[in-house]
Amino acid sequence: MTELPRLPSAGGCRDTPILKQRGQREVFCGLTGIIWLHRKMQDAFFLVIGSRTCAHLLQSAAGVMIFAEPRFGTAILEETDLAGLADAQDELDKVVNELLARRPDIKQLFLVGSCPSEVIKLDLAKAAERMSQTHAPHVRVLNFSGSGIETTFTQGEDACLASMVPVLPKDDQRQLLLVGALPDVVEEQAIGLLEAMGIGPIKVLPAPRATDDLGVGSGTVYALTQPFLGDTHDALTRRGARHLPAPFPFGEEGTTQWLAAIATEFGVAPDLFEQVTAAPRARARKAISQASENLRGKSVFFFPDSQLEIPLARFLTRECSMDAIEVSAPFIHKGIVGPDLDMLASGPTISEGQDVDLQLDRARDARPDLIVCGLGLANPLEAEGLATKWAIELVFTPVHFYEQAGDLAGLFSRPIRRAETLKLNSVSFDEKYRGDVGAGPHAGPQ
Amino acid sequence: MKLTVWTYEGPPHVGAMRVATGMTGLHYVLHAPQGDTYADLLFTMIERRDHRPPVTYTTFQARDLGADTANLFKSAAQDAYDRFRPEAIIVGASCTAELIQDDPGGMAETMGLPVPVIPLELPSYQRKENFGADETFFQIVKTLAKPMARTKQITANLIGPTALGFRHRDDIQEVTTLLSDMGISVNVVAPMTSSPQDISRMGAAHFNVLMYPETGESAARWMARELDQPYTKVVPIGVGATQDFVAEVAGITGRDAYLDTSRLRLPWYSKSVDSTYLTGKRVFIFGDGTHVMAAARVARDEMGFEVVGMGCYNRELARPVRAMAKDFGIAATITDDYLEVERVIEALQPEMILGTQMERHIGKRLGIPCAVISAPVHVQDFPARYSPQMGIEGANVLFDTWVHPLVMGLEEHLLHMFRDDFEFHDAAGASHHGGSAPAASADGGPAPQTPRGISGQKKSESGDVIWLDAAERELKKIPFFVRGKARRNTESFAAERGVGEISVDTLYEAKAHFAR
Numbered sequence: 001m002t003e004l005p006r007l008p009s010a011g012g013c014r015d016t017p018i019l020k021q022r023g024q025r026e027v028f029c030g031l032t033g034i035i036w037l038h039r040k041m042q043d044a045f046f047l048v049i050g051s052r053t054c055a056h057l058l059q060s061a062a063g064v065m066i067f068a069e070p071r072f073g074t075a076i077l078e079e080t081d082l083a084g085l086a087d088a089q090d091e092l093d094k095v096v097n098e099l100l101a102r103r104p105d106i107k108q109l110f111l112v113g114s115c116p117s118e119v120i121k122l123d124l125a126k127a128a129e130r131m132s133q134t135h136a137p138h139v140r141v142l143n144f145s146g147s148g149i150e151t152t153f154t155q156g157e158d159a160c161l162a163s164m165v166p167v168l169p170k171d172d173q174r175q176l177l178l179v180g181a182l183p184d185v186v187e188e189q190a191i192g193l194l195e196a197m198g199i200g201p202i203k204v205l206p207a208p209r210a211t212d213d214l215g216v217g218s219g220t221v222y223a224l225t226q227p228f229l230g231d232t233h234d235a236l237t238r239r240g241a242r243h244l245p246a247p248f249p250f251g252e253e254g255t256t257q258w259l260a261a262i263a264t265e266f267g268v269a270p271d272l273f274e275q276v277t278a279a280p281r282a283r284a285r286k287a288i289s290q291a292s293e294n295l296r297g298k299s300v301f302f303f304p305d306s307q308l309e310i311p312l313a314r315f316l317t318r319e320c321s322m323d324a325i326e327v328s329a330p331f332i333h334k335g336i337v338g339p340d341l342d343m344l345a346s347g348p349t350i351s352e353g354q355d356v357d358l359q360l361d362r363a364r365d366a367r368p369d370l371i372v373c374g375l376g377l378a379n380p381l382e383a384e385g386l387a388t389k390w391a392i393e394l395v396f397t398p399v400h401f402y403e404q405a406g407d408l409a410g411l412f413s414r415p416i417r418r419a420e421t422l423k424l425n426s427v428s429f430d431e432k433y434r435g436d437v438g439a440g441p442h443a444g445p446q
Numbered sequence: 447m448k449l450t451v452w453t454y455e456g457p458p459h460v461g462a463m464r465v466a467t468g469m470t471g472l473h474y475v476l477h478a479p480q481g482d483t484y485a486d487l488l489f490t491m492i493e494r495r496d497h498r499p500p501v502t503y504t505t506f507q508a509r510d511l512g513a514d515t516a517n518l519f520k521s522a523a524q525d526a527y528d529r530f531r532p533e534a535i536i537v538g539a540s541c542t543a544e545l546i547q548d549d550p551g552g553m554a555e556t557m558g559l560p561v562p563v564i565p566l567e568l569p570s571y572q573r574k575e576n577f578g579a580d581e582t583f584f585q586i587v588k589t590l591a592k593p594m595a596r597t598k599q600i601t602a603n604l605i606g607p608t609a610l611g612f613r614h615r616d617d618i619q620e621v622t623t624l625l626s627d628m629g630i631s632v633n634v635v636a637p638m639t640s641s642p643q644d645i646s647r648m649g650a651a652h653f654n655v656l657m658y659p660e661t662g663e664s665a666a667r668w669m670a671r672e673l674d675q676p677y678t679k680v681v682p683i684g685v686g687a688t689q690d691f692v693a694e695v696a697g698i699t700g701r702d703a704y705l706d707t708s709r710l711r712l713p714w715y716s717k718s719v720d721s722t723y724l725t726g727k728r729v730f731i732f733g734d735g736t737h738v739m740a741a742a743r744v745a746r747d748e749m750g751f752e753v754v755g756m757g758c759y760n761r762e763l764a765r766p767v768r769a770m771a772k773d774f775g776i777a778a779t780i781t782d783d784y785l786e787v788e789r790v791i792e793a794l795q796p797e798m799i800l801g802t803q804m805e806r807h808i809g810k811r812l813g814i815p816c817a818v819i820s821a822p823v824h825v826q827d828f829p830a831r832y833s834p835q836m837g838i839e840g841a842n843v844l845f846d847t848w849v850h851p852l853v854m855g856l857e858e859h860l861l862h863m864f865r866d867d868f869e870f871h872d873a874a875g876a877s878h879h880g881g882s883a884p885a886a887s888a889d890g891g892p893a894p895q896t897p898r899g900i901s902g903q904k905k906s907e908s909g910d911v912i913w914l915d916a917a918e919r920e921l922k923k924i925p926f927f928v929r930g931k932a933r934r935n936t937e938s939f940a941a942e943r944g945v946g947e948i949s950v951d952t953l954y955e956a957k958a959h960f961a962r
Contacts, residue, residue: 051542
């Protein structure tokens with residue numbers, strides 16, 4: 001097909017012992033995925049059954065309120081629901097009936113479990129089944145858990161997609177299924193390249209609309225576009241579909257290997273593969289080399305966040321010449337990120353889970369040139385003079401495939417470039433801004 | 447069960463975090479699942495704090511539920527003490543931990559930690575953020591503050607400011623100035639800026655200035671009762687209220703009611719002829735009760751607006767807000783349902799909204815200008831510049847920030863008016879490029895508005911490069927705010943290389959070329 005990736009001579013990280021610590025984890029729960037999933041599935045509504053905290057999280061994570069009535073909301077549990085004074089199932093029916101009456105545009109409803117609903121063991125599967133019967137054929141009702149006691153950040157998308165697989169119609173025709181919610185422009189690029197190689201039919205999970213013709217069966221082979229889709233992977237396998245393992249399509253190399261795995265499966269001639277990918281590969285290489293100029297030889301430290309960490313570390317070390325000090329993921333599923341681990345040269349600490357205080361100690365000791373971490377840690381680390389990249393941007397921004405490879409490198413190089421650009425070091429930071437000191441006409445010690 | 451799309455207040459434990467994060471030397475051990483750590487970003491991102499909030503979350507998981515979440519809590523509390531060495535610890539549960547009934551307060555008390563441990567009971571399924579802050583501060587004060595000798599000179603405590611508060615940072619400064627001008631110094635500002643040790647010497651002040659009833663009233667009442675400290679009832683937002691505040695402080699302390707108005711500009715700015723157009727502007731006011739009541743008075747008496755509606759989301763202040771609305775001859779909207787607020791605004795059709803960040807979004811959708819007067823806050827509510835709401839400078843700030851969106855509103859109105867003019871039409875090029883102006887049709891009828899977009903191929907702005915259909919479609923997928931730049935870059939890239947037609951490949955070649 002195309003040249004195989006040069007594997008690290010000293011060996012990859014697949015068999016590196018994984019550091020596992022137990023302590024406070026500074027991560028989002030799976031509900032956060034609703035923010036991008038509802039944009040992707042245009043006729044779906046995500047109803048969280050939870051507390052005010054869930055609603056507040058969604059609002060804070062969404063950042064701005066773009067819609068008067070977004071296609072997500074929270075059915076907030078109240079005292080009466082908890083004390084058993086009201087039958088929670090009846091209450092839920094009432095909320096859903098009102099919602100669907102007001103929103104006839106909704107064709108798929110996801111009942112999303114939360115920490116409180118899990119703890120009180122509210123049976124959302126039963127509710128979804130009952131409501132599906134009531135509201136068929138107009139609305140399909142499914143359920144999944146985005147709770148923080150069961151899911152971490154991107155696992156919410158995994159749980160959502162996995163919940164859709166069992167209800168897909170059986171379809172044994174030969175087809176390629178791309179799995180993962182990607183921005184449209186990126187998804188279209190991937191499909192364009194694959195179609196140019198004569199591969200088809202190509203389907204996507206999640207489909208933009210419930211009515212889109214999507215089935216699954218023994219003729220289905222699927223490629224994951226995101227590394228966090230373990231449960232969806234298992235659910236598809238159970239339906240007879242076959243996984244095409246590959247490195248993830250970040251950077252030129254990752255994209256080429258990912259496409260090659262599919263092309264091999266579909267018997268695409270090497271000439272044709274070369275013909276289709278040559279120009280975008282060259283562009284990607286060029287863009288990466290420009291965007292990664294100030295990443296070369298710099299060190300990077302990943303806090304656990306989205307499960308994208310291992311493929312991204314592979315990209316940054318191999319294509320941007322960075323040195324990884326620690327690569328940490330909330331979960332490491334070797335069946336999925338194995339090919340990326342093989343390509344990631346051994347050396348960095350590979351860690352799973354987190355004790356955030358101990359991990360911060362390690363990061364401070366290592367003083368890496370760049371720390372990839374969540375929003376709660378970024379500014380405090382910057383204040384200590386450590387450059388950071390917010391990990392959440394990596395799931396909100398188009399970063400997959402050839403044409404975004406330069407942008408992906410740019411996301412990491414910008415904080416470093418900024419640190420080098422700003423000439424503020426002469427300003428004393430001895431008196432740190434603590435968020436509570438006024439600067440008025442009479443400022444100063446009282 | 448109640449369907450909520452957007453919420454004005456977070457859960458009560460976020461209120462407790464606002465107290466803890468504003469303080470120093472205090473640590474909060476919160477029994478909560480991992481997702482609840484999102485609350486850290488409120489402080490580190492919205493308020494740009496350079497430290498993590500002093501909160502340790504137990505982050506229990508589903509597999510812990512059957513086992514031993516209680517021990518998890520104890521080890522988290524011990525680790526937090528060992529690592530951070532706080533002067534005092536507050537402990538509590540978030541909504542999920544409340545359900546598993548581990549009793550963090552009871553457990554922490556049995557641990558024998560060498561510092562005061564203050565248990566919090568914050569009912570997550572009944573109460574909200576402001577209650578959480580008020581109750582937490584009250585519990586801290588009740589535990590640590592003791593009656594003691596008064597300071598020799600007259601001093602006051604400023605109470606109510608918290609982390610993530612709307613302009614609390616600058617209000618502290620302004621109120622300190624008001625008092626200082628009267629010869630009164632500040633004993634303790636709390637919860638924000640204070641340590642547990644500071645709290646323990648609050649009893650030395652002669653009186654309390656209750657800056658924000660939402661977050662400080664329970665503590666103020668307790669200190670009035672137990673420490674014999676009167677507290678102020680007037681919140682000095684606006685010229686009249688600031689004068690009343692000074693008079694009230696004079697009444698409490700016996701000092702002269704002195705107010706330095708040399709920097710006060712609101713009255714003259716409001717009287718100057720340029721402000722005539724503000725007369726009778728119909729405004730709708732919504733937010734927390736304290737800021738709404740202050741804003742209503744300023745709007746009517748100091749800006750010359752007509753208040754057509756007002757309300758608050760915190761039921762704790764429903765009664766005074768209702769009373770004031772009655773006095774204004776209007777109905778009060780007391781609700782925490784965002785959609786209901788939007789319906790009221792739609793029905794009232796005000797010319798301006800004084801609201802929260804949530805009403806700012808309503809205003810955007812309905813095309814009504816909005817100035818933000820109250821929490822919930824957004825990153826832009828923490829400006830780099832000094833921008834108080836209270837006192838003299840606060841009044842000046844109110845004038846500027848309320849008038850600003852009206853001017854902007856006028857600009858936006860003009861843009862809308864001209865939006866459909868051929869020069870501004872989406873399909874028309876910039877007016878100074880003669881080549882793209884639509885030609886008058888042969889029959890002399892009205893000029894067609896869409897000469898571009900009919901043909902699949904479009905000339906570039908410089909006129910010598912052709913955009914192929916597919917490339918033009920691809921370009922449209924790029925967000926509008928960078929599309930212009932992408933178009934220009936691609937065209938100059940093509941021109942430099944003598945490429946006559948821009949294809950999708952050219953577009954991406956150029957993108958790669960300019961990648962940074």
